[in-house]
Amino acid sequence: MIEIQNREDLLCENVGRDESGALTFAGQDLAALAKIYGTPLYLYDEARIREKMRTYLSAVEKAFGGRGHVQYASKAASFKRIYEIAAEEGFGIDVVSCGEIYTAYAAGFPLERAYFHSNNKTDADIAFAMDRGVGTFVADNAEELYAIENEAAKRGISQRVLLRITPGIDPHTYAAVATGKVDSKFGSAIETGQAASITALALSLPHVKLCGFHCHVGSQIFDESVYLSTQRIMLGFIAEMYRTQGYLAEELDLGGGLGVRYTKDQPTLDIEKTLCAVADAMKKTAAELGIPMPAVSFEPGRSIVADAGMTLYRVGSRKKIPGYKTYISVDGGMTDNPRFALYGSPYTVLPVLPHKGAEEEICSVVGRCCESGDILQEGVSLPADLCRGELIAMLTTGAYQYAMASNYNRIPRPAVVMLRDGAHRLAVRRETVEDLVSLDV
Ligand SMILES: *Cc1c(COP(=O)(O)O)cnc(C)c1O
Numbered sequence: 191m192i193e194i195q196n197r198e199d200l201l202c203e204n205v206g207r208d209e210s211g212a213l214t215f216a217g218q219d220l221a222a223l224a225k226i227y228g229t230p231l232y233l234y235d236e237a238r239i240r241e242k243m244r245t246y247l248s249a250v251e252k253a254f255g256g257r258g259h260v261q262y263a264s265k266a267a268s269f270k271r272i273y274e275i276a277a278e279e280g281f282g283i284d285v286v287s288c289g290e291i292y293t294a295y296a297a298g299f300p301l302e303r304a305y306f307h308s309n310n311k312t313d314a315d316i317a318f319a320m321d322r323g324v325g326t327f328v329a330d331n332a333e334e335l336y337a338i339e340n341e342a343a344k345r346g347i348s349q350r351v352l353l354r355i356t357p358g359i360d361p362h363t364y365a366a367v368a369t370g371k372v373d374s375k376f377g378s379a380i381e382t383g384q385a386a387s388i389t390a391l392a393l394s395l396p397h398v399k400l401c402g403f404h405c406h407v408g409s410q411i412f413d414e415s416v417y418l419s420t421q422r423i424m425l426g427f428i429a430e431m432y433r434t435q436g437y438l439a440e441e442l443d444l445g446g447g448l449g450v451r452y453t454k455d456q457p458t459l460d461i462e463k464t465l466c467a468v469a470d471a472m473k474k475t476a477a478e479l480g481i482p483m484p485a486v487s488f489e490p491g492r493s494i495v496a497d498a499g500m501t502l503y504r505v506g507s508r509k510k511i512p513g514y515k516t517y518i519s520v521d522g523g524m525t526d527n528p529r530f531a532l533y534g535s536p537y538t539v540l541p542v543l544p545h546k547g548a549e550e551e552i553c554s555v556v557g558r559c560c561e562s563g564d565i566l567q568e569g570v571s572l573p574a575d576l577c578r579g580e581l582i583a584m585l586t587t588g589a590y591q592y593a594m595a596s597n598y599n600r601i602p603r604p605a606v607v608m609l610r611d612g613a614h615r616l617a618v619r620r621e622t623v624e625d626l627v628s629l630d631v
Contacts, residue, residue: 199454201538201585202497204235211544213583215500216609220542223614224581227605229504230522232592234267234617236275236610238498239588242461243279246490249462253469254486261305263446263491264290266589267499271608271617273297284446284489288318295322305352305443305489309376310334316341326350328404328443330377332388335398342397352404352443353378353392355385357423361408361416361447377405380427389431400437402484403428406445409492412459417468420444422475429479439484444468446489450496452586453536461493492589499588501527501604502542503566505580506558516553518572520582523557524564525601527584527591531563539566542581545573555582559599592618600626 200206206214213220216235224231243262250258261282264272273294276283282303285291295301302325308315309330319327320341329335329351342349354377378384392400407420421444428439449459465488476483503520510516529535539555551574557564566584576582595603602621607614 198540200540201451201454202238204238204497205500205585207544211546213540213542215583217612218609218614220502220583221581223607223609224502224504224542226614227607227616228620229502229581230520230526230604231502232526232587232604232606232618233500233502234271234495234588234606234608235498235500236608239272239275239495240279242490242494242498243276243281245461246465246488246494247280249465250486250488252462253465254483257483257485258465258469259485259487261303261487261489262494263489264294265593266491267495267591267593268293269592269606269618270297271606272495273299282487284491285319285324288315291319291322291324301325307354309354311337313337313341320345320347320349326352326401328352328354329388329392329398330354332378332391335388335392335395339395339397348397348399350401351392351398352402352441353385353388353400354404354406355380355424355427357405357407357420357427359407359416359420359423361411361413380423385427386431386434389437390435393435393437400439402439402441402443404443404445406443406489407447409447410449411447412449412457414464414467416447417444417464418471421468421472425472425475425479425481425484428484429481432481438481441487442484443487443489446491446493448490448493450492450586450589452496453538456536459493495588497586497588499586499591501584501587501591503582503584505576505578505582507578508553508576510551516551518553518555518570518576518582519558520555520566521558522604523559523566523601524561524596525557525559525598526595526604527566527587528594528596529590530565530567532594537567537587538585539570539572540583540585541573541576542583545575548573548575550574555584559601561598597621597626602626 246260263284277299286308304324305326307328356377356379358372372379378388506519524531550571554568555566605620606618608617
């Protein structure tokens with residue numbers, strides 16, 4: 191693949207500029223799309239999603255032979271079209287709620303390829319998932335395991351289960367997305383002995399078919415060594431369970447978390463190289479520990495959809511506060527992308543049309559909510575003559591944006607449009623004000 195690296199770093203090869211200098215996405219005219227569908231607008235480059243899924247599938251095949259699997263962590267972007275694509279590409283999925291299960295079901299996704307996560311599945315969630323044939327449950331804790339046993343017994347089935355284990359790893363990422371430390375709301379820690387006791391419990395339950403272990407240490411990870419340490423700890427735990435409980439895990443799920451390039455100073459993570467390095471390390475570790483290699487799965491979310499997404503906004507005002515800074519207000523905000531407000535996440539923001547020769551100014555791009563924290567990005571360099579009515583694009587918005595959108599201030603959520611082979615198609619229509627009152631009785 192040819193990497194387009196002109197003066198301006200557009201982060202991903204699906205972002206370009208046409209002859210007039212106007213920004214394009216998946217080769218398409220953004221002003222035309224904004225005109226048809228309105229703004230704010232979520233765009234997805236369908237070819238990029240498929241390309242990422244294929245990269246993962248060929249990487250696990252290369253790294254683990256027929257013993258590697260990939261599930262798309264669908265919390266990153268959950269709507270019917272995404273599940274249709276995952277089904278067509280032969281991918282598995284992770285789901286975390288009845289809403290995600292139902293969306294996948296409505297899209298015709300084969301739910302035996304779904305893994306059901308979450309640290310608190312209610313009895314109703316468990317029943318809902320079993321009734322729709324969700325293949326694997328990832329149990330978080332002992333109480334949940336009893337509830338799974340109970341629902342499986344009622345149905346006379348043996349439910350495939352993985353146990354979520356906390357390996358005690360700090361992945362050096364934002365605190366809010368670090369999930370593998372001992373002090374975490376997720377899973378059972380090896381260090382405290384709770385991982386060993388939940389294993390014993392799972393083995394004692396007649397309607398639970400324990401298939402192995404799961405861990406997920408965090409998100410937006412660029413450092414391969416995080417996965418190398420994780421595999422060592424998890425294989426060590428598998429060996430220990432074999433030694434002490436005679437239980438040999440057949441599957442190890444190493445979670446997701448592979449990093450994505452949001453700004454030009456961030457690296458591009460080589461997925462295949464990372465997975466192959468993990469596989470090599472695992473083969474060595476398993477040999478040292480004298481255990482057979484388990485089947486291995488990964489659950490990428492962000493790295494499948496992030497750079498397949500872009501958000502378009504229309505500028506409402508440019509307010510320069512002398513001695514302070516310039517605020518660019520747009521027609522969206524924390525309601526369509528709460529990630530800066532939540533984690534201070536970096537993004538790249540660009541004007542859609544070129545401003546040749548214009549001076550640049552450092553701005554805060556802010557939303558329209560009645561909330562000072564409603565900031566999309568700070569420290570953005572934009573043309574000093576940018577004005578009301580112009581379009582700006584935020585890059586790499588495919589993961590955890592639409593999925594995290596809210597109706598705060600009763601702002602309707604934007605439409606989602608899929609771009610494919612030069613054509614565009616609505617995947618989720620724009621919410622209307624009538625939709626907003628439709629639940630009010
Ligand atoms: C969120 C999550 C993932 C996906 O993480 P990404 O950073 O989006 O790749 C995978 N597994 C579990 C259990 C998760 O909670």
